[in-house]
Amino acid sequence: MDHRGVGNDIESHECPGTEGGAMERNGSDVSDMREPLLLRKRTKNTTSQIAIVGANICPIESLDYEIVENDLFKQDWRSRRKVQIYQYIVLKWTLALLIGLGTGLVGFFNNLAVENIAGFKLLLTSDLMLVKRYYMAFFAFAGCNLVLAAIAAAVCAYIAPAAAGSGIPEVKAYLNGVDAHSILARIIGSIFGVSAGFVLGKEGPMVHTGACIASILGQGGSRKYHLTWTWLRYFKNDRDRRDLITCGAAAGVAAAFRAPVGGVLFALEEAASWWRSSLLWRTFFTTAVVAVVLRTLIEYCQSGKCGLFGKGGLIMFDISSTVISYSTPDLLVVLILGVTGGIFGGLFNFLLNKILRVYSIINEEGMIFQEGSAVQDSADDGYIAGDLVLRVRLPWFARCTPCPAGLKEQCPTIGRSGNFKNFQCPPGHYNDLASLFLNTNDDAIRNLFSGNTDNEFRISTLLIFFTAVYLLGLFTYGIAVPSGLFIPVILAGASYGRIFGTLLGSVSDLDAGLFALLGAASFLGGTMRMTVSVCVILLELTNDLLMLPLVMLVLLVSKTVADSFNKGVYDQIVTMKGLPYMEAHAEPYMRHLVAGDVKVGNIMHGLRLTGHHGFPVVDEPPYTDAPELCGLVLRSHLLVLLKGKKFTKERVATGVSQVSRNFGAFDFAKAGSGKGSSSRTWRSRRRMEMYVDLHPITNTSPYTVVETMSLAKAAVLFRELGLRHLCVVPKTPGPPVVGILTRHDFMPEHILGLFPHFKPRKWS
Amino acid sequence: MDHRGVGNDIESHECPGTEGGAMERNGSDVSDMREPLLLRKRTKNTTSQIAIVGANICPIESLDYEIVENDLFKQDWRSRRKVQIYQYIVLKWTLALLIGLGTGLVGFFNNLAVENIAGFKLLLTSDLMLVKRYYMAFFAFAGCNLVLAAIAAAVCAYIAPAAAGSGIPEVKAYLNGVDAHSILARIIGSIFGVSAGFVLGKEGPMVHTGACIASILGQGGSRKYHLTWTWLRYFKNDRDRRDLITCGAAAGVAAAFRAPVGGVLFALEEAASWWRSSLLWRTFFTTAVVAVVLRTLIEYCQSGKCGLFGKGGLIMFDISSTVISYSTPDLLVVLILGVTGGIFGGLFNFLLNKILRVYSIINEEGMIFQEGSAVQDSADDGYIAGDLVLRVRLPWFARCTPCPAGLKEQCPTIGRSGNFKNFQCPPGHYNDLASLFLNTNDDAIRNLFSGNTDNEFRISTLLIFFTAVYLLGLFTYGIAVPSGLFIPVILAGASYGRIFGTLLGSVSDLDAGLFALLGAASFLGGTMRMTVSVCVILLELTNDLLMLPLVMLVLLVSKTVADSFNKGVYDQIVTMKGLPYMEAHAEPYMRHLVAGDVKVGNIMHGLRLTGHHGFPVVDEPPYTDAPELCGLVLRSHLLVLLKGKKFTKERVATGVSQVSRNFGAFDFAKAGSGKGSSSRTWRSRRRMEMYVDLHPITNTSPYTVVETMSLAKAAVLFRELGLRHLCVVPKTPGPPVVGILTRHDFMPEHILGLFPHFKPRKWS
Known part of the structure; x- marks a missing residue:
């Protein structure tokens, strides 16, 4: 649609909303500067940078911010963006509905299977006891339990080790959402484990299942099976992925306990740090769907069509008949x-x-x-x-x-x-x-x-x-x-x-x-x-x-x-498990690690040297008068860009449209989830000396704190906004970034807290 | 205790925790610089600046941040601070308990009065109807209603106009918490209004009452009646005051509907933007207290000791006996x-x-x-x-x-x-x-x-x-x-x-x-x-x-x-009501409005010129090498400082201890609530040329955003952290602050949302 060369020709129709802001703060007109991307960054914030950067490829940040903005400041937005936001909203609610339906169904079948299997086992045993065949009863019971336990363990151990694996790999695999095996294994394992009569609950697996369903739906199934859908590109960022998983976890609790409101509150209380009213409502919707699904199916079963399952209604341990008075x-x-x-x-x-x-x-x-x-x-x-x-x-x-x-x-x-x-x-x-x-x-x-x-x-x-x-x-x-x-x-x-x-x-x-x-x-x-x-x-x-x-x-x-x-x-x-709660770094060497246009070799060096997931992008002269903070780039996006091997011999700005030509909508999406790409794939002396433009994948609206900010307040910021990276900017003129606060690991601890089933196993 | 002169003598024992950080970022040792306050600002954030600034006078920010820090980063803190934090925690829970007790009792007596008054009226009328004295019944009913309505209106109109007043003055008066009249009027008005049989509910007044009780307790009653308590100085900041009011509002809903969990969720859903897990728990505690108080008193009344009140238990409209099935x-x-x-x-x-x-x-x-x-x-x-x-x-x-x-x-x-x-x-x-x-x-x-x-x-x-x-x-x-x-x-x-x-x-x-x-x-x-x-x-x-x-x-x-x-x-x-939702300013003239040490006249000019509630404090040469952002000072604190009239002829740093000698713990506390002080009190040519040091009242850890931050994301930051001021810092070297995002009015819109009883009246 929009077309921009590798060179310096500005096509003004491409970002009409931002032209009005093309005045520098100090008053000098910079519109004749021949750097289109720098021009953009000079906008007066009338439109979110997210939108501009992500207009053609997938959004690198959630469109949720756009909705807030639109709501708050009533500005006009381009119609293309409008359509995107409507798509996003429709899809958000559709996904919530599907998560609710899916989790409700899984919860029901879980219940159905457990009641029937365990019921059969117990009935058999008690019948044998009744006719005084004690040893037979014992062996029947023992045999059933052994078989059930063996199935449960075997499913976990052989079909999908991830289902019983240790924390980090499990949740990582899971956030990538490709482990359809793992859900099945988890559900089957849980059914047989509960049926065997072990002292364990089904709510842990159900929460995980809900979260997995949410994750898979958000990814549109797996790319391996060509089950993607372009609309879903909106959900390839941290914020939306986290929201979906929160919905899924709430649905899981709702399905396990048949407690819809409890499910919402469970997700809320465990995930309170990034809670928003809109998310509350969406979670509520999801659990309402779960409740209706369960209610309908249980109603159906009460006529005796579901084998041993079907006694009792929606309330699991009804004790309301007891008269209560206390002093x-x-x-x-x-x-x-x-x-x-x-x-x-x-x-x-x-x-x-x-x-x-x-x-x-x-x-x-x-x-x-x-x-x-x-x-x-x-x-x-x-x-x-x-x-x-x-x-x-x-x-x-x-x-x-x-x-x-x-x-x-x-x-x-x-x-x-x-x-x-x-x-x-x-x-x-x-x-x-x-x-x-x-x-x-x-x-x-x-x-x-x-x-x-x-x-x-x-x-x-x-x-x-x-x-x-x-x-x-x-x-x-x-x-x-x-x-x-x-x-x-x-x-x-x-x-x-x-x-x-x-x-x-x-x-x-x-x-x-x-x-x-x-x-x-x-x-x-x-x-x-x-x-x-x-x-x-x-x-x-x-x-x-x-x-x-x-x-x-x-x-x-x-x-x-x-x-x-x-x-x-x-x-x-x-x-x-040694999962990092939150660690603070402000390492000075990162100051000049990444610059606006950088040599490929430098990036490779930087990526190999540290394990950080985000790097600040700094523009330096001659592009600007003084070094300035351009934004933040994710490690995973960097890797995709490097893999694309679109380098230039000169330091030129590439432009968003070219990136979108070279990369599909899903290349960055997939990368955003932290999956895959490692930096070992290729090395070449010649390429190391070439340049690459980071602007198209830079998030130009990173959250920042001043270096004198108390660490405690920075931590509050981190937690309450659910951030992953926080740039530390100096108080005095000097290098534009003095450090970056980040999480070592890819997962915030809250999501981990949602899944009570992490094993100390080391499968990976 | 700690003693510091007006001059430049550094007494190192005063901030032992911060000395280790007395190295400038660029490596040069600045410990021989003779500005104690500048020295402090150079700390490496091992201790929150809040603590240092507020150690002797009241904290200008919530100690809640300190608890988070202590919890998160496990650093050692000075014992004095430790005691303060324990005092803070103890007091926090005591206040929650008292809010619960108070609101529960008020809710009970409200109920009791309504049931008895309305019950008497209705019984009288129906008795008269029964003996066919229709006109007498009509007049009795009409008379009762008129009297009740008149009392309700009169109480509001004459005793405490604020109780029925318009939004902003009402909530302002109320956040200051001195309107004990207003609560009484509101409760009495509500009792008679409900008794008169108007189509209105008691939950609005109850929510307001709960919030007022919380506010008054947080202020330790009114200073007018010498009911203050020094411990309460910890609660003289926005964050803690807001937390208390949230608890109070939840308690109000809990008391009105006898619905403790509903109360928590009401406060949560209306106030979701600044929600934290710890607040959730505290609110829950408050409403639990309300529930227990109500339960106990209703139990007591069921034996018939409360006149016409006492039928029915804790559940207002119990319909659990109905059999439900649906298809x-x-x-x-x-x-x-x-x-x-x-x-x-x-x-x-x-x-x-x-x-x-x-x-x-x-x-x-x-x-x-x-x-x-x-x-x-x-x-x-x-x-x-x-x-x-x-x-x-x-x-x-x-x-x-x-x-x-x-x-x-x-x-x-x-x-x-x-x-x-x-x-x-x-x-x-x-x-x-x-x-x-x-x-x-x-x-x-x-x-x-x-x-x-x-x-x-x-x-x-x-x-x-x-x-x-x-x-x-x-x-x-x-x-x-x-x-x-x-x-x-x-x-x-x-x-x-x-x-x-x-x-x-x-x-x-x-x-x-x-x-x-x-x-x-x-x-x-x-x-x-x-x-x-x-x-x-x-x-x-x-x-x-x-x-x-x-x-x-x-x-x-x-x-x-x-x-x-x-x-x-x-x-x-x-x-x-035209209450400001949130407005954004980045006015360039504020850039140099306030400097580290400023002439009194300049401050007066600045205060008169704008209606902003916060000003950035900027240190300029010769105090520092280059202009730098020192922090944020509140309008109200500025006014108190000016009123104290402790100025110097020279530009010198005053030191915290001197401020604490000159001002009592409550001077800033009261001011923090936005009450009182206006800038018209005094003017003198001579004083206008004198200097005043703003460091002691400066919050050196303000939240900041870089100027290129999308407004939408800044809005999210504002809402989710419940901020009032947000400094905008530049991306490139230059003036240290390019603007400030603030609210025009003193009240965040969420608190307004909590109180559904604003009248369009213009009493004030």
Whole structure:
């Protein structure tokens, strides 16, 4: 469309919006200067530089900024830009819809599969128990578990190692979005892991799945399969990619807990640093879609068309039927519960940290001797065996309890779910330990939360269960199965709460089931350190609004107590993995590293010398009167430009249009995601002496701070805007850039915090 | 403590943490330069400049930045600072607790008073009706309403005009926090206004009350009454004051709707631009306290100790008993409901805008003829009379309906609240219009939301009520009574939903009460344009989790539809009042306006010349080699410094300690709030030629942008960090500051958005 030579001919129609600003600040007219790109930079900011630079190739920054600008300053924009922005908006909402639909469907099928597989296993076992074929029951149960666990581990280990891999490579692979294998593996792994009855939750994998769906949709599938779409080029920048992934993560939580508002708040509370109102609304839309999808499918299943799945509605642990009233002594008891819950939660984090370190050392040693997976496998086998023994052998030693009289519920339970598992007991009796152990996690939680059942679980039973679940929860997180932490923590917390309630039953009038809920809240507060989101998730899980004030109190107390010991579990894992939280550099040698037009050799040298992802671009005389900051260029974009091998012998400005001729819309897009290109590909003495123009790929609106800015305030800027690079400019005249604040690693820590399933494995 | 002369003697113990950084960037040692303050500015950012400047006087920026820094970079800090930060943290949470307690108590007493006053009025009227004394009943009702309305208006008009005043002066007075009168007036006005049965809600006044309580607590009461406390000096900056007010606003919503999580989200969604995780947690704590206070007091009242108040628990409109099931046709119906609800909501905003403009014109004309209040009073009288006629005369013409058979509820209703008001009907019949009109707003909403009552309200009745409420809601907002918009919108929406449900009863199986809820949601989405917070507030109001997916859908649809017409109601009012959204200046004359040490006359000139609130401080030779940006100074701080009259004949650096000797901790604190000091107080030829050192009150860590930064990105920075001033620095060497981005007015628009009660009145 627009055409510009390599030379110095300015074609004024190309940037009509910017001509009016072509006056230098000091008043001298520079329009006769023969540098088109310099001319542009002199604009008076009537139009965003992003737009100009990215008009023909993909935008190197989000169009979201444009919308804000348009909204705020009501300026006229070129019609081409207008169309682009409308495309962007339409696509943004379409993607949100698709993410919601996709995640909702995956969540539903996950549920469906788990309920059917685990249900079949448990029914088979309990049927065998009923006819007194104890050994057969044991072997059936053990066999099922082994097969399921093996499938779960095998899927992760062989089909897509990334699905159970360590943090950084996993999320990197994932942000690139090509790992369709990995999602499948993760979902299948999660289904079988949960079905095997391990102490793990499906919310971790679901969050990851949601994020993966978002990422894949944002990329338009993989280029490998030619599934791209040019509109999607708008989403090839940090900001939009992050927004999509936030939506996906929220959808994941919404699908796992059937808690749409909780999902929004989870994403919000974990990602609060880059939150915007518009994103809130989009996330809300996504989770609403998830809720409608789930609701519709569950409605469909309630007529019995989905096998064993379909009992219960949208609310997972409905306890709204319990009558609630509490007084001042109850409040005191609840406060104590919060304090001890906080201590246990902090301890959980501490122990998890230790255990993950041990796993990590085992794996590292294994790697040295080339038998990492063998070591891990044996650890996994040990875990599976331990779990099995606990689940089937322990209930054997529990005493049988006669069924209480006057129950609405059947006793002993018929079917697979209920408070009164018969196990090996004579008719009219039930085994309370079996009711907890030989159930899916969801059913166990339901049993613990159930109201008017103060004496159904003996205190010794609860103590055994609590200890087992607390320890298993710690160890499960390290094995090779995708796992979440919410469900284990809720399980442990609920049993702890029941113990507490039983012990203090004389002081407080609260129902034991409500104590279980409060115990779960205290553990969640103590480990996750989230408040509003956990509160809403619990509310949506239990449909018990009247408990809200108490749940809020418990969460606050336990979070405060636990915060005085250590950091939240996600933060800890991030730290343990050595993922960089945020580091500050202001290295003087970067001052002259990259200049407006530079020798190829210099760039290569610079790229090899440092691991930084962004470089300031500085224009020097004779292009300008004095050195000045032109903008910021990303490492990955530099690499693409170098690969294109379009160099010139002279130092001339290339122009955007030429770049767009030489490079497709997706070359920079792909690069923006940090994938691929490394600098080792080619070297040639001759080329090293040639020049390349960086202007077309330079972001001319980088955020900056003055060198005397307090580091703390710079950190706030970094976090609250969700930045990746921050140029440090001097206070006094001199070199235009004195340093750059950047992240070492490609991923901001918040996204990592969103995915609670990082393994200490070193697959990569 | 630390002592520094006016001269040039450096006492190194005063800033030990900064000495290591006393090397210039270019390597030359400047420690022998005899300017202590310049020395400080050369630090390598190991400690925040905020701390150094503000160590002895009040901090000119929030200590919150310090906490972040400490947390992030784990540096050692001086013990004095440590103590200060601990004091700050302790105080922060104490204030949050007190805000919660205060707002909870006010909310409770508000409720108590309204229920008792309105209840008495309604009981009296219905008793008189029962014995057929129609005229007496009419006059009793009319008399009560007139008295109540008169009290409400009088309180606002005479005791504290600010309580019903126009936007800017009100919020200004309020941010200064001395208007204890204003709160009382607002609360009393709101109580009587609601009791009089006007179509207005108590949430607007409650939000304002919460914010006022927060503001007053943050100021430690008023200095007028010597109620200050030195610790509170930490909260005398924009950031902390804003945080406190956010907590207060959240507490207000929580108290008005008994919806703690909804309160947090309301504050979040309206204030999302400066949201931080730590603030989320603090707000959550505040609303939890509110919830516990309310819960405890309501529990106490349920034994009948609070007069007519005490029925019903924490949930205002509990409809959880309704059985819910819906299918695909229902979804379609709900979508249509959302679309039309969005249209009505947008229309409401449009009409409200027009009406407020008319009110405004009336008032302005009244002002010209010195009879503003008379004009307003007659408008108010007209409104009150109209309301009365609607409420008492209209039901007279409604047909009596025979009581349906087989009800659990009593028919006709005995007492003051219920679905079946007898009014003038024979025994065994009820008047459905009276059931809606002759009730408190809360009871009317409860009647509309009630389930299994599909045929209780005739469609003509609902139409009359809808029209009346829609129009009254529009007009009420303009009269001289503090009022909220939520309740009118819910009322109108609920009646609209019921009409819709009755009309489409054949297509959809949903209960008419549920349609009322969905209608309310659609109106809220259409006017308020909030999603998550409205959703959670409705959930907490009705305790109906199963409706969540539908409510979410309706909200999304209606917000989208309405957004295509106009802006949200709060945004509109802000715009209408001409409150500045955000304006950008980069005025070149400011370049040399203020220098490191300046003549008093120059400052006076600068202050008179412009209305800006911040000025860049520039150090020039001979203090430095070249002009450099030293920092930013606030207009209000400048005025205090000038008032102190500590000038020197020579250009010397004063030092922080001297400033702290000359000024008390609260001089700058008070000034920071923008109150008081004007530049007219004194003028003297001799003084005009003297010098003053600005360093001690300069914020040396201002946020900056490079001049080529796109305005859109600068706006994002402004919004997301909640800034007030942004220095524009040049890209090339030259003057160190080329401009400053600032807000014209003292209030960010978000805080305005938080308070839905601005009147178009011009009291000030």
